[in-house]
Amino acid sequence: MTDYDVLRVFCGPSGGYGNELGVVREGSLLPGRDDRQALAAKLGFSETVFVDDPERGVIDIYTPASRLAFAGHPCVGTAWLLDVPELVTPAGEVGTRLDGEFTWIEARAEWAPPRTLRQYASAAEVDALQVPPPGEWIYAWAWEDEAAGRVRARAFPGRGDGIDEDEATGAAALLLTDRLGRALNITQGRGSQLLTAPQPYGWVEVGGRVVLER
Template sequence: MVLNARVTDYDVVRVFCGPRAGHGNELGVVREGSTLPDPADRQEFAAKLGFSETVFVDDPERGVIDIYTPTSRLPFAGHPCVGAAWLLDVPELVTPAGVVGARLDGEFTWIEARPEWAPPRTLRRYASAAEVDALQVPPPGVGAPPTPFGQWGRIYAWAWEDEAAGRVRARAFPGRDDGMDEDEATGAAALLLTARLGRALNIVQGAGSQILTAPQPGGRVEVGGRVLLERRPLRR
């Protein structure tokens, strides 16, 4: 398998940053997906980059994207869609799961999606934010049965910081076998939690990432956050 040299042209953005621009999840975005059209080559390149997800843009005007972890292809994922929406500045994204609404609102980028598109996971509630903070990373495979998405998204631990205000403390443990013990910012899990609770949330996840959510008509959910550009593509 030979990778096209042009595919080294990719952006790196950080999604769901905190109020002071720290934290968040890194995302690789290959803007010219046509340089690497074969899914096997895309999977190999995503593994080579090593980000939790990499997005390949197949049509920047229509917002057609393809999402990969280092080990699998995903029909939908939260932070890749938020990052791609910010980078492409389009009103919608087309994913294998369906059409994702997108909008920019000041410092926040929002997507709108259906909860059933998110990979399944265990939403585990704790009594306090301190309990969530004290959790140890569980061994891979603990907490939920196998899913069609492999080990992805096994446990989402959460607790109310301020229930009246909708403030949540959360941590995500993917249980993956590629060395990723904890996911710093998980938009799909935030989407599922919002659907379960039926209310808008302000989530602090991981070391300090911020994810905002809001239920929408028709069972859809908006997920939003800050996005920062970390690295522009290299040009050969």
């Protein structure tokens, strides 16, 4: 079995929760896309990253079922692990920075995969949602405190690949921030925390805590 690290990305204030991420630091050991896809499916994380050049930050991202040009929580987690000024993804160059307990990336909304952003009237309605049948990728959200920019969210990939609910989803948070045009403090899933802030010229920062699980 190829060696890999397991991180939790977008952890809550106490260090709990967060979305697990697999990172294969020596991506050269599995250079083929089919082999990478097979390992991502076997590991079963919502995303697995293969690092092709740790010094330049060149990475390749897979879900259990497909390859992604960009994804939020894999970029935040890998930025923390590699401690590089940028990551190179098929979508483009992702700026990164570490700021105390938070790791930040800067990306563009058009890089994110399509998501249906579905607003609900209250956080309680979001909490009560059942996992929908496979179909569209839904990011369900509601204001907890609109004036303060606090959001309650849950994510349902709808891919039918065993990931019924995504614990923390940076790309969807990026899309929501771009749509609303304001900084957000998002509580997603069971208790993960994502921070976002719009930047000039169509860029958006997404940040969170990262913990090395094993």
